[in-house]
Amino acid sequence: MGLAKRIIPCLDVRDGRVVKGVQFVDIRDAGDPVEVAKRYDEQGADEITFLDITASSDNRDTIVDVVSKVAGQVFIPLTVGGGIRTVDDIRLMLNAGADKVGINTAAVSRPEFVREAAEKFGSQCIVVSIDAKCTSAEGEQKKWEIFTHGGRKGTGLDAIEWAIRMVDYGAGEILLTSMDRDGTRDGFDLELTRAICDAVDVPVIASGGVGNLDHLADGIIEGKADAVLAASIFHFGDHTVGEAKAHMASRGIEVRRMAAKPSA
Amino acid sequence: MTTLAVIDYGMGNLHSVSKAIEHVADAGVVIKVTSDPAQILAADKVVFPGVGAIRDCMSELHRLELDDVIRECTKTKPFLGVCLGMHALLDRSEENEGIDCLGIIEGTVRRFAKGLTDDAGEKLKIPHMGWNEVFQMMPHPLWKDIEDGSRFYFVHSYYVEMAKPDFIAGSTNYGGAFTSALARENVFALQCHPEKSQHAGLQLLKNFIGWDGSL
Structure with a gap:
């Protein structure tokens, strides 16, 4: 026995509501983020991740408000990603009650930002989010490239090399999303997950494509992930x-069984 | 009325700790998040949290003239150290090429070795991040209503190696057993984060609020 593998429900939050779409289209409303987070906490979620996909920067205050409200009622680790570009953005989220922040596009545009963030706040709260897409042809040696802007913009960066570099810069954890699988419900890209997990010494969260409970287990057993992240299967009451x-x-x-509630 | 000081020295997420304590405290408990030595010395109980690097931690404590304040509090009142607030109580840490700590508890803070594996031979990641079991090595008022082996949330790359086994209150396995909780008289300290450990963590904080420092 020892460290448990983690299950992390992910809440995509837009303008203060939980939403979920398939590859960024066909967005469905999935409720109030505070209520949804409380529900997952009661079900035994090991952490909760919020991904702020609010289009306009004018509405950034709403995610801060959400995190602050959740942090007063839910006592498990909280991660916030989406639009984290400066040291001030990180401080704002940590002060609101987040324990970790996810950095994605800003790391690609300026890798040194990850180093600065880790030095300032410690690696334990810096999660680098990697969105990767397979770019090798059938029959070729598998190769994945980093994409930004919801999988629309290629960067030419090799995913494995990038993960190693980000850990070297101080990332304490990697959130790995397969853009080929995200929203498809076909399961994680297990080859990609395995390749990244083998390449780095920090924990890796597998994400993108979960459609059933076996997919979660496959991510751990075959993908060697330390944690699995999913949204749709939890949001719409499937499981x-x-x-x-x-x-x-x-x-x-090995998973965490919930302890009894504190005595009255 | 009971006053509880949460020591604020600019290291990490004090709000999490104070929010969790607020959640389990009754109306008679006044929580003060403060760096003021007078307020800390006047409080009935003290919580010493912290995340980040030990060098910054020690230099901030020194700058704010809190090192002697902490030494004093650990002699006299219920005192709870968390994570970096546990490490700082030891003699010395290997982090940041070696840093002298407060020397209140005998022992050293060491880094997890590279290449650790679990019982099945799988590579163990560093930081040690997630929910692991805390086995209770001594009876203690802070373990009240917490099942032995309950899981708490950890996130750390360094761990405490105690000079003597007498004060080991909790043990956790990560490529070998390490001290996840220590206790000596009115002092209790944890490597894991009770403020992020859901029910078990809240129970421990509740126990601390109700603790008079005696065993």
């Missing part, structure tokens, strides 16, 4: 976090 944990445990994965 609870508790069911996901029971299933993972049935496949031999």
Whole structure:
């Protein structure tokens, strides 16, 4: 026995509401983020991640408000990603009650930002989000490239090399999303997950493509991920976090069983 | 009325700690997040949190003239150190090429070795991040209503190696056993984060609020 593998529900938040779309189209409303976060906490989520996809920077205050409200009621680690570009953005989120921030596009535009952030706040709160897409042809050696802007913009950066570099710069954790699988419900890109997990010594969260509970277990067992992140399967009532944990445990994965509530 | 001081020295997320304490404290508890030595010395109980690097931690404590304040509090009142607030109580840390700490508890803070593996031979990641079991090595008022082996949330690359086993209150396995909680008289300190450990963590904070410092 030892460290448990983590299940992390992800809440995409736009203008103060949880939303979920398939590859950034067909957006559906999935509720009030504070209520959704509380529900997942009660179901046994090990952490919660908020991804702010608010289009206009005018509405950035709403995510701060959401995080602050959740942090007063939910006592598990909270991560916030989306639009984190400066040291001040990070400070704002940590002060609101986030424990970690996810850095994505800003790391690609200026890698030194990751180093500065880790030096300032410690690696433990710097998660580098990597959106990767397979660019090798059938039959060729597998190769993945970093994409930004929701998978629309290629960068020419090799995903494995990039992950190693980001850890070297101080990333304490990698959130790895397969842009080929995101929203498809076909399961994680296990080859990609395995390749990144083998390449770095920090924890890796697998993301993108979960459609059933076996996918979560596959991410841990075959992908070697330390944690698995999913949105749709939890948001629309397909499964609870508790069911996901029971299933993972049935496949031999060590998960956290919730402790009794504090005595009155 | 009970006053509880959360020591604010600019290291990490004090709001998480104070929010969690507020959540379990009744109306008779006044929580002060403060760097003022007078307020800390006057409080009935003290919480010493912290995340980040030990060099910055020690230099901030020194700059704010809190080192002697902490030494004094650990002699007299219920005192809870968390994460970096645990490390700072030891003699010395290997972090940042070696830093002298407060020397209140005998022992050294060491880095997890590279190449650690679990029982199945899988590579263990550093930082040690996530929910791991805390095994209770001694009976203690702060373990009240917490099941032995309950999982708490950890995030750290350095761990405490105690000079003597007498004060080891909790033990956790990560490529070998390490001290995840220590206790001596009115002092208790944890490597994990009770403020982020859901029910078990809240229970521990509640126990601390109700603790008079005796064993």
